[in-house]
Amino acid sequence: MDIQSNEYISGLSQLEMLNADGKYFGLIHTSDFENSSINYYQRLSLEKAKKIGADAVYFRNFPNQNRPSKPQLYIFDFTTKEQDVVEIHKNVWSSTEVRLYLVITKTEIKFYNSSKPVEHTKSGNLQVSPFETLKIAGDAVKKYKEYSAKKFDNGSFWEQTKYDFGYSETAYEKLISELKKTRNLFLDKIKLDKTIASKLLVLGILVKYLEERVDIDENRNETRVFAADFFNQEKFGYATDFTETIRKGNQYTLNLFEYLSNHFNGKIFYLSDISKEQIKGKDLSPLADFLSGVLDENQFVFWRLYSFNYLPIELISSIYEMFLEADNSTGVAYTPSYLVSFMIDECMPINQPKENFKILDPACGSGIFLVSAYKRIIDWWRVSYHEKTGEWIQPGKDNLNELKKLLKESIYGIDIADEAVDLAIFSLSLTLCDILSPKVIWENLRFDNLSDNVVASDFFDWYPQNTDKKFDLVIGNPPFVEYGLKVPKINSLITGLGLVEQVPNNQSALLFTILGMNLLKKEKGLLSFILPSGPLLYNNSQKPINFRKWLFAEYNIPQIIDFTYLSNTLFKNKGNEKNVAVSAFFLENKVPDSDPVYHITVKKLKTAKERQYFEIDHYDFHKVAKSDALENPFVWKSNLLGGGRLVPFINRLTNFQSLKDFLDKRKEKGWIYGDGVIEGKKTDNQITQKDLEEKKYKSAEFLTNKRIFNPSDFDENGIHETYICERQYFQRSRNTKKEIFLKNHLLIKKNIGKNSIPCILLDYDMIFKNEVIGIHASIDQTEQLTNVYNRIKENSLYRFYILTTSARSGVSRSTKTTLQKDILGIPFPEDEREIELTKFDEILISDTLNYSLEFLGKDTNVKVLESTSEKELISFGEIFCEVLNLLFETESKRYVQKSIYQTESFICNIFEYGNEITFSKTLKTEDEIEKHIAQLVYNKIGTSYRINRVVKIYDGNLIYLIKPKELRYWLQSIALRDADETIVDLYNAGY
Structure with missing residues (x-):
C-alpha cells in the first residue's frame, strides 16, 4: 500500500473508515488489489477503480459470505497531487459502478454525486461541483455522522440521505435516452428502416468505443486501438476522427465498416448490400452530431459528458432490447443490468469456478444475460489461474485463443429476431x-463466427431439433405473452411433452420453463428465469394450483426470489413503463429433496428502486416446507406480507365456512348472487351485426333505461352519483342474473377499500357493472341480508383475509382491487362468534392492513420506512416480553424491557430476565454504546455489527436486539416473529 498523508488519514478517520487502531474496515486501497485477504468480487471492483484512477474503494460487506461485496463509493486522495475533477467525474459516471465518490484535499472532504453527469455551461465548458464539502478540522461531529462509514456498512445511508442518487440521469439512462432520440430522427425524418437504423447506431457506438479505448501506463503513455492517423486515409475521406469520416460522406462511412469487418472477421461490422444501398442516400449527420457532441438547437448533445473507455459492455447489449421494447408489445422487456448481475451472482458465484460449463438463454434478446455470464466465465478462468499460480493475470495475446475457446464452448443463445441475435x-x-x-485488440483480435452459438430462431422451432443438447445453466427473462393453442408447433410441443397439467393462461414464459428444464443436465443442472409471480405463486384458481403442485413435485426448487414489491419499478423504463409482478425462480433438474424452499421477498427500498442493488435482510427470508409448497396455496402471499404467524393464522381461517357456502345454503330460500353487467364496447354504435350473430352481445331489457353507477363512484361511504343506462346491448355473461339488480339487494365492490370493504344495502332497483357483486334476497329474508351487510361492513378481518389470499389484491397494478371469488371466500360461519381473535391475531390484522398494504402500493411517504418513535419501541417491547413470558415467567422472574439506546447507526432494545426492573431510555453515551455492543457482537458471533442490519445477542439474562431505525423493524407483528425465534433459540440452547 502507498504511504498516505496525515490529512488523508485524518479525513478517513473523521468518516469512521479508519478505527483508533489504524485499521481499515470496509475500505481497500486500489494499490492493494492483489492482497490475498480480499475476495474476488472486491478484486474485480478494485481493478475497475484503479483503471479510473481512484485511490480506494469503500465496500459494503454482508454477513452472508455468499453475497458479493458491493462498492459504495470511490475515494480520491488529493492531499499530495491534483487531478482534473471533471475528467474524474466523467469516468466515474460512465463506469456506472458507484453513485458517489469523495475527494480528500489537505483541508476538506468533497462529496460528488456520480449518478449525474458533469454540467455544461452556456459557453460550452464542462464543470462539476461537490454537493457537500466538509472541513477536515472544524466541522461538527454530527455532520460527519451523516457520511459515517457505518451507514454504508448497513445500507442506511442510501435510505436516509436527502440527496437524489437515482438512475434517471445515470450513464445507462442518458445514453439510452439520447440513442432513442437519434433513432427516432432516423426513422421519422430520414426514413431509415428500423432494423438498419438500430444497426447503424450500434455500429457507430462500437467504432466510438474502439476509438476511445485507451490504456495509460504508470508513465502516462497512451496505447490506443486506432493509431493517431488511422482515419487520415483516402478510403476514409482523409478524416481526423470517426465523426469527420461520417461528415465526409456516406461512402467513406461504409468503407470504414467494410474495412473493420474484414480486419476483425466475425461479421461484427457486416452490412448487407440492401442496407448499404439504403444508407447511401440518407443524411447521416445526426449520427455524427450525436457522437461528437456539437450544438443541437442551442443544447450540447450529451456525448461530451461521456468517457466511453469506461462504459460497461452490458449497456451495449441492452440497447437493442430497449429499442424493441419501445416498438411493440410482444412480451419483450428490457432486463435491468443490476437484476442480471444479481442472478448471475446467485447462479455463478465467483468463488466457485467450474470447468466445461455450458449456458443457454433461450430468449436472449440482444444478449445481456449472455454477456454477463461470459464475463463471469472469464472471471472464473482468472480465479482458477490465481488459485493454481498465485498470480492475478491480466489476459493478453497469449491467452486470446483460450478466452475465445471459452466463449465458443460455453455460451449459447436463441432469439426470434435476427437483429437481436x-x-x-x-x-x-x-x-x-x-x-x-x-494493442492486442488491433493486432491480435479476430472475432469468431458465433452464428452456431447464438441462433436466430423461434425457440419453439429450435427446441424439437436440439433436445440432445444439455446445459449446466439455463437463464434468462422469457417473454410474458400467451401462446396460441391453435398454432400447430405449439400443439405438437405440448403433445410431445405429455404434460400432466395445463400451463396457466397459456403463458409462454412457463412453457419456456418446462422446455428449459428438459435441456438441463441431470442432477446438477440449474434453471434461473424471471417469471410472472401471479400464476406461479398467487393465482389460486384450480389450474394454477395444479400446475404449481406438479412443478414442485417434479423438480427441486431451492429458492424463489420474489420481486412483487417492485412490480411498479423494476421494469419501469422511459417510454415503456411496465407494471408486472415477477420472481426469479431457481429450479434444479433432480427429484425434490427434503430441504425447505427459501422464499425471499425483496422489499421496495431506495437501493432497489434506484437500481443499485437489492437489499435483503433477515425478515425477507421465509422457509417454506416442501409439503406447504405443494399443499398450502396461501403460504406465498402470507410470506409476501410478513410471514411468521400469518401462515398458521390464515390456515386457521380457511377452515371456516366461506361466504359462498353461506349463500349457497340459502338458494332454496331465494337468495341469488352474481357479478354485475359487462358493457364491453363503449357504445351500442360500435357493436356490429357480426357481434350479435355470434352472440358476443345481446339485448337485456331489464337493464336498459335503468339507473346505474360507475364503480369509481362507489366507495365505503356509499354510491355518490348515478345515471340512466341507455345501452341496449351488453356483453354476454353467464353470471349476470336479473334478480341481483332488484330491490332488497346487497352490493359489494370488488375492492378492500381504504378502511372498509365498500358495500351498501338498497331497498330499490339498481343495476351495476361487473366490478360489483350483487346479493339479492326476498323481502322475508331482509333481516338476514341486513345481518350479512353488518358483518361485512367495516370488518377489518375480512379485508385482511382478502388481502392475504387474493391473487389480485396487493399484486396487481391497483393493490386494493380483488376478484369475486376473493369476496365470496371470506370466512363466514353461521355464527360470527365462532371466529375468536386473540390479541396477537389483532396485531397481525392491524399491521398487515396499516403497513404491509401501504408498503406494497406506495412509492413515497411510506410509514414503515420512517423512524420509529419511542412509543412504538415500547409497544414492541411489551409484545416481545408478553410472548416470552407465556413460557418463561415464574413467580420471581419474568422478561422486561430494560432500556432503549439510539445512535446514529441503529436502535438497540435490551431485555432482561429477572426481577421487575425500572425502564430507562438510555444509560450510556453513543460512543460507549457502540463500543460495548461491538465487543459483544464480536465475542458472540465473530463478526461486526456494522454489517448486520439485524443482530440478536444473548448475554446471560440479557437479550440485545439491534436493528435499523425504520419502523418496519419494530412493528408489533415483528415483535411476535422475534419472540418466536427467540424461544426457538433459547430452547436449542437448553433453556
Whole structure:
C-alpha cells in the first residue's frame, strides 16, 4: 500500500473508515488489489477503480459470505497531487459502478454525486461541483455522522440521505435516452428502416468505443486501438476522427465498416448490400452530431459528458432490447443490468469456478444475460489461474485463443429476431475487447463466427431439433405473452411433452420453463428465469394450483426470489413503463429433496428502486416446507406480507365456512348472487351485426333505461352519483342474473377499500357493472341480508383475509382491487362468534392492513420506512416480553424491557430476565454504546455489527436486539416473529 498523508488519514478517520487502531474496515486501497485477504468480487471492483484512477474503494460487506461485496463509493486522495475533477467525474459516471465518490484535499472532504453527469455551461465548458464539502478540522461531529462509514456498512445511508442518487440521469439512462432520440430522427425524418437504423447506431457506438479505448501506463503513455492517423486515409475521406469520416460522406462511412469487418472477421461490422444501398442516400449527420457532441438547437448533445473507455459492455447489449421494447408489445422487456448481475451472482458465484460449463438463454434478446455470464466465465478462468499460480493475470495475446475457446464452448443463445441475435453476437465479441489491451485488440483480435452459438430462431422451432443438447445453466427473462393453442408447433410441443397439467393462461414464459428444464443436465443442472409471480405463486384458481403442485413435485426448487414489491419499478423504463409482478425462480433438474424452499421477498427500498442493488435482510427470508409448497396455496402471499404467524393464522381461517357456502345454503330460500353487467364496447354504435350473430352481445331489457353507477363512484361511504343506462346491448355473461339488480339487494365492490370493504344495502332497483357483486334476497329474508351487510361492513378481518389470499389484491397494478371469488371466500360461519381473535391475531390484522398494504402500493411517504418513535419501541417491547413470558415467567422472574439506546447507526432494545426492573431510555453515551455492543457482537458471533442490519445477542439474562431505525423493524407483528425465534433459540440452547 502507498504511504498516505496525515490529512488523508485524518479525513478517513473523521468518516469512521479508519478505527483508533489504524485499521481499515470496509475500505481497500486500489494499490492493494492483489492482497490475498480480499475476495474476488472486491478484486474485480478494485481493478475497475484503479483503471479510473481512484485511490480506494469503500465496500459494503454482508454477513452472508455468499453475497458479493458491493462498492459504495470511490475515494480520491488529493492531499499530495491534483487531478482534473471533471475528467474524474466523467469516468466515474460512465463506469456506472458507484453513485458517489469523495475527494480528500489537505483541508476538506468533497462529496460528488456520480449518478449525474458533469454540467455544461452556456459557453460550452464542462464543470462539476461537490454537493457537500466538509472541513477536515472544524466541522461538527454530527455532520460527519451523516457520511459515517457505518451507514454504508448497513445500507442506511442510501435510505436516509436527502440527496437524489437515482438512475434517471445515470450513464445507462442518458445514453439510452439520447440513442432513442437519434433513432427516432432516423426513422421519422430520414426514413431509415428500423432494423438498419438500430444497426447503424450500434455500429457507430462500437467504432466510438474502439476509438476511445485507451490504456495509460504508470508513465502516462497512451496505447490506443486506432493509431493517431488511422482515419487520415483516402478510403476514409482523409478524416481526423470517426465523426469527420461520417461528415465526409456516406461512402467513406461504409468503407470504414467494410474495412473493420474484414480486419476483425466475425461479421461484427457486416452490412448487407440492401442496407448499404439504403444508407447511401440518407443524411447521416445526426449520427455524427450525436457522437461528437456539437450544438443541437442551442443544447450540447450529451456525448461530451461521456468517457466511453469506461462504459460497461452490458449497456451495449441492452440497447437493442430497449429499442424493441419501445416498438411493440410482444412480451419483450428490457432486463435491468443490476437484476442480471444479481442472478448471475446467485447462479455463478465467483468463488466457485467450474470447468466445461455450458449456458443457454433461450430468449436472449440482444444478449445481456449472455454477456454477463461470459464475463463471469472469464472471471472464473482468472480465479482458477490465481488459485493454481498465485498470480492475478491480466489476459493478453497469449491467452486470446483460450478466452475465445471459452466463449465458443460455453455460451449459447436463441432469439426470434435476427437483429437481436446480431447484437448479441456483437456484444459477446465486444466483451473480449473490454478485458484486452488496445494493442492486442488491433493486432491480435479476430472475432469468431458465433452464428452456431447464438441462433436466430423461434425457440419453439429450435427446441424439437436440439433436445440432445444439455446445459449446466439455463437463464434468462422469457417473454410474458400467451401462446396460441391453435398454432400447430405449439400443439405438437405440448403433445410431445405429455404434460400432466395445463400451463396457466397459456403463458409462454412457463412453457419456456418446462422446455428449459428438459435441456438441463441431470442432477446438477440449474434453471434461473424471471417469471410472472401471479400464476406461479398467487393465482389460486384450480389450474394454477395444479400446475404449481406438479412443478414442485417434479423438480427441486431451492429458492424463489420474489420481486412483487417492485412490480411498479423494476421494469419501469422511459417510454415503456411496465407494471408486472415477477420472481426469479431457481429450479434444479433432480427429484425434490427434503430441504425447505427459501422464499425471499425483496422489499421496495431506495437501493432497489434506484437500481443499485437489492437489499435483503433477515425478515425477507421465509422457509417454506416442501409439503406447504405443494399443499398450502396461501403460504406465498402470507410470506409476501410478513410471514411468521400469518401462515398458521390464515390456515386457521380457511377452515371456516366461506361466504359462498353461506349463500349457497340459502338458494332454496331465494337468495341469488352474481357479478354485475359487462358493457364491453363503449357504445351500442360500435357493436356490429357480426357481434350479435355470434352472440358476443345481446339485448337485456331489464337493464336498459335503468339507473346505474360507475364503480369509481362507489366507495365505503356509499354510491355518490348515478345515471340512466341507455345501452341496449351488453356483453354476454353467464353470471349476470336479473334478480341481483332488484330491490332488497346487497352490493359489494370488488375492492378492500381504504378502511372498509365498500358495500351498501338498497331497498330499490339498481343495476351495476361487473366490478360489483350483487346479493339479492326476498323481502322475508331482509333481516338476514341486513345481518350479512353488518358483518361485512367495516370488518377489518375480512379485508385482511382478502388481502392475504387474493391473487389480485396487493399484486396487481391497483393493490386494493380483488376478484369475486376473493369476496365470496371470506370466512363466514353461521355464527360470527365462532371466529375468536386473540390479541396477537389483532396485531397481525392491524399491521398487515396499516403497513404491509401501504408498503406494497406506495412509492413515497411510506410509514414503515420512517423512524420509529419511542412509543412504538415500547409497544414492541411489551409484545416481545408478553410472548416470552407465556413460557418463561415464574413467580420471581419474568422478561422486561430494560432500556432503549439510539445512535446514529441503529436502535438497540435490551431485555432482561429477572426481577421487575425500572425502564430507562438510555444509560450510556453513543460512543460507549457502540463500543460495548461491538465487543459483544464480536465475542458472540465473530463478526461486526456494522454489517448486520439485524443482530440478536444473548448475554446471560440479557437479550440485545439491534436493528435499523425504520419502523418496519419494530412493528408489533415483528415483535411476535422475534419472540418466536427467540424461544426457538433459547430452547436449542437448553433453556
